[in-house]
Amino acid sequence: xxxxxxxEEHGTPVYVIDEADLRLRARTFVEAFxxxxxxxxxxxxxxxxxxxxxxxxxxxxxxxxGLRVDxxxxxxxAVAVRAGVPGPEIGLHGNNKSDDEIRRAIELRVGRIVIDSxxxxxxxxxxxxxxxxxxxxxxxxxxxxxxxxxxxxxxxxSTAHEDQKFGVSLAGGxxxxxxxxxxxxxxxxxxxxxxxxxxxxxxxxxxxxAASALLGLRAELRDVTGRxxxxxxxxxxYGIAYTSDETPIDVAHLARELAQIVRDACAELGxxxxxxxxxxxxxxxxxxxxxxxxVGVVKPVTVSGGSGGSGGSGGSGxxxxxxxxxDGSTFVRTYVSVDGGMSDNIRPALYGATYSVxxxxxxxxxxxxxxxVVGKHCESGDILLPDVELPADVAPGDLLAVPATGAYGRSMxxxxxxxxxxxxxxxxxxVSTVLVRRxxxxxxxxxDLG
Ligand code: LLP
Numbered sequence: 378x379x380x381x382x383x384x385e386e387h388g389t390p391v392y393v394i395d396e397a398d399l400r401l402r403a404r405t406f407v408e409a410f411x412x413x414x415x416x417x418x419x420x421x422x423x424x425x426x427x428x429x430x431x432x433x434x435x436x437x438x439x440x441x442x443g444l445r446v447d448x449x450x451x452x453x454x455a456v457a458v459r460a461g462v463p464g465p466e467i468g469l470h471g472n473n474k475s476d477d478e479i480r481r482a483i484e485l486r487v488g489r490i491v492i493d494s495x496x497x498x499x500x501x502x503x504x505x506x507x508x509x510x511x512x513x514x515x516x517x518x519x520x521x522x523x524x525x526x527x528x529x530x531x532x533x534x535s536t537a538h539e540d541q542k543f544g545v546s547l548a549g550g551x552x553x554x555x556x557x558x559x560x561x562x563x564x565x566x567x568x569x570x571x572x573x574x575x576x577x578x579x580x581x582x583x584x585x586x587a588a589s590a591l592l593g594l595r596a597e598l599r600d601v602t603g604r605x606x607x608x609x610x611x612x613x614x615y616g617i618a619y620t621s622d623e624t625p626i627d628v629a630h631l632a633r634e635l636a637q638i639v640r641d642a643c644a645e646l647g648x649x650x651x652x653x654x655x656x657x658x659x660x661x662x663x664x665x666x667x668x669x670x671x672v673g674v675v676k677p678v679t680v681s682g683g684s685g686g687s688g689g690s691g692g693s694g695x696x697x698x699x700x701x702x703x704d705g706s707t708f709v710r711t712y713v714s715v716d717g718g719m720s721d722n723i724r725p726a727l728y729g730a731t732y733s734v735x736x737x738x739x740x741x742x743x744x745x746x747x748x749x750v751v752g753k754h755c756e757s758g759d760i761l762l763p764d765v766e767l768p769a770d771v772a773p774g775d776l777l778a779v780p781a782t783g784a785y786g787r788s789m790x791x792x793x794x795x796x797x798x799x800x801x802x803x804x805x806x807x808v809s810t811v812l813v814r815r816x817x818x819x820x821x822x823x824x825d826l827g
Contacts, residue, residue, distance in 0.1 A: 378804045380669060380737045380776055386809060387802050389671040389776070390717035392787050394430075394812070396438065396805040399665035399783070403442040405628055406657050413632035417640035419650040424468050426613045426658025427453045429784035432801060434812045435662070436460030445488065447613075447656045451478045458485065468656070470521070472542050476504060483508045483516055491519045491571050491610075493544060495551075498558045498565070505564040512563035519569040519610060520545060520559065522552045524590040526574045526583050543573070547590060556598050556606075567604070569654070570595055573612025576659065579624065581631050584611060588638050596646035609651040611635065615660035619781045620733045628660070659784035666783020668722065668799075669737060670715035672775040673753070682706040711746045713767060715777055718752010719759045720793045722779070722786045726758050734762050737778035741768025750777065754794050787813070795821055 383393065403425060410421040424447035425439040431453055436446055437460045446457045449470040457467050464485035471478065472493045479501055482490050490501055505516040523544035545552045559567045572587045591609050599605045618625045635653075643650050724730035734750055745766035752759040761779065790798045797816035802809050 378807055378809060380778060383802065383804070383809055384669055384671070384738075384776060387800055387811065388815065389669055390715070390721055390799040391669050391815075392721070392782065392799055392801045393667045393669060393809075394435075394662075394783055394801060394803045395665050395667075396803045399435070399662060400438050400442050402661045402665060403439045403444050406655070406661065407443045409629040409632045410653070410655060413629070413636040414639070414653055416633075417636045417650065419639070420652050422652070422654040424610075424654060424656045425661055426656045427457065428788060429658030430662040430666070430786070430788045430801075431456050432812045433460040434803065434810075436462055439661070440466070447658075451475070451481060454478070454481055454485070454487075464488070476500070479504050480508070483510065487517075489517045489519045489568055491521050492555070492559065493521050495545060495555050495558070498555060498562065502562040502564055505562075510564045515564050515566035517566045517568040518559060519571045519608070520552065520556055520567070521571045521573070522547055522591060522594060524572050524574065524587045526586050526590070544571075547594060552594060553597060553601065556594075557602060560602055560604060567606055569608030569610055569651075570606055571610040571612065573656065574614060576614045577616045578614040579616040579626060581626065581634060584614075584631065584635060585638050587611065588635055589642050592639065592642040592646060592648070592651070595651065596648050599648060605648060607652055608654060609639075610654040610656065613656040613658050613660075615657050617660050617663045617781060617784075620731055625660070625664075661784075663784035664781050666781070666786065668717070668779045668782040668786060670717050670777045670779070672713055672715055672771060672773055672777060674712075674714040675771060675773060676712045676714070677709045678712055679707055680710045682708070708747070711748045711767075711771075713746075713748045713750050713771060713777070714753060715750060715761070716753060717796070717799060718754045718761060719756065720752070720754060720791045720796045721799055722761060722782060723789050723791070724785060725761055725763070732762055732779050732781060734765050734767070735778045735780070736768050736771060736775055738776040742770040744769035746771060750779075754796070792816075792821065797821065 406423045414421045422445055424445045426447045428449055433456055436457050440462055445466040446462050447468045448454045448457055465488045467487045468489050469482040469487050470491045483505055492498055510516050521544040523546045525539055539546060545555045559565050570591045572591050574583045574587045588611055595606050616626045719726045746769050748765050748767045750762040752761060787801055800811055800815040801813040803812050
């Protein structure tokens with residue numbers, strides 16, 4: 378679709394999702410993992426990690442593509458329910474679930490509640506009993522296990538090393554003890570072991586190590602209790618390409634590798650193969666989304682070499698706007714302000730995440746401006762792209778498109794500075810549809826009771 382007509386209809390900033398692309402990515406996970414694990418003789422369920430981006434339509438799409446939905450809060454549960462996802466096709470995570478969230482999950486008969494701590498076993502069991510659940514109709518639970526593997530793009534999104542808040546450690550028999558506790562509760566049904574090692578992972582080694590660790594624990598539990606847990610969930614975290622320097626993880630290749638590891642490990646351990654599940658989020662929604670902004674103020678700033686940071690090498694600039702001083706000590710950086718910023722994409726500020734950007738309404742003149750694309754928030758760290766080249770004639774009114782923003786953009790959006798959250802618009806076959814409408818000042822004021 379023509380970006381200009383999209384923007385004419387929906388305004389800026391706007392999150393645009395390519396429905397066919399998102400569906401294809403969802404389907405690819407299902408097909409690749411099912412094919413790979415069918416080869417070795419077991420089944421796979423794919424849960425779409427709603428935290429990456431969930432709306433009623435997206436929940437429906439992924440369900441139509443054969444996925445289930447992974448949630449981690451009452452709010453995500455509510456969206457899945459509104460979309461008509463049946464309880465048994467929903468998973469619930471969370472390191473600090475509220476009683477209310479657990480109760481709702483039990484009432485909805487979700488497919489699994491993933492227990493995240495020793496203390497949670499008794500809480501879930503108590504709420505299960507209160508809901509009248511007994512050994513003849515137990516609540517399905519998994520245990521999230523901390524495998525000690527450090528993986529992921531940034532410290533904040535690495536989740537399976539020891540010193541962090543998620544899961545129960547394998548070390549010192551802690552996970553084993555909690556599993557035995559689960560088995561001692563007749564109102565709980567231990568359906569699986571779970572591991573999520575981190576996010577934006579490019580190197581498959583971590584997935585391989587985590588799979589082996591979980592299978593080892595599964596065999597150990599069988600040895601101690603005689604109980605062979607039927608399912609192993611390998612979590613999400615599949616990395617995508619944010620810029621042309623990055624390579625996305627090869628899903629089909631990874632699936633085949635993991636299938637072989639699971640087959641070999643089970644053969645070695647003398648256990649039957651478990652059913653497998655996975656929870657990709659970013660790799661489904663991320664590349665399917667583009668954020669479109671409108672350029673406002675364009676401001677050249679002279680930067681002295683020492684504080685140039687990644688832009689310190691200076692600019693080129695046929696326009697003469699980004700001239701490097703002859704001694705190399707100063708250069709001009711053009712600050713290009715857009716009508717959104719850290720409230721619609723916190724990832725650059727929070728993780729130093731990198732993106733690319735394109736002028737989206739026209740070709741642009743030859744020559745480049747060394748630019749920094751910034752938002753409109755009252756904060757100098759409100760930087761979307763710290764150092765990029767834009768056409769030399771970029772000007773107020775232009776449209777800039779930032780690709781690969783479908784995951785953890787809208788889902789982590791805030792109302793900082795009382796900015797209104799942008800709409801999410803789906804495009805398909807030349808037609809655009811609003812999935813989530815733009816916030817209005819009335820929406821903001823509706824919560825303010827004066
Ligand atoms: N399963 C569990 C239990 C998770 O905690 C997560 C992500 C996923 C699955 C999905 O991971 P994905 O396939 O999307 O990488 N806000 C950060 C990412 C945090 C991920 C948290 N958990 C970011 O913007 O990079």
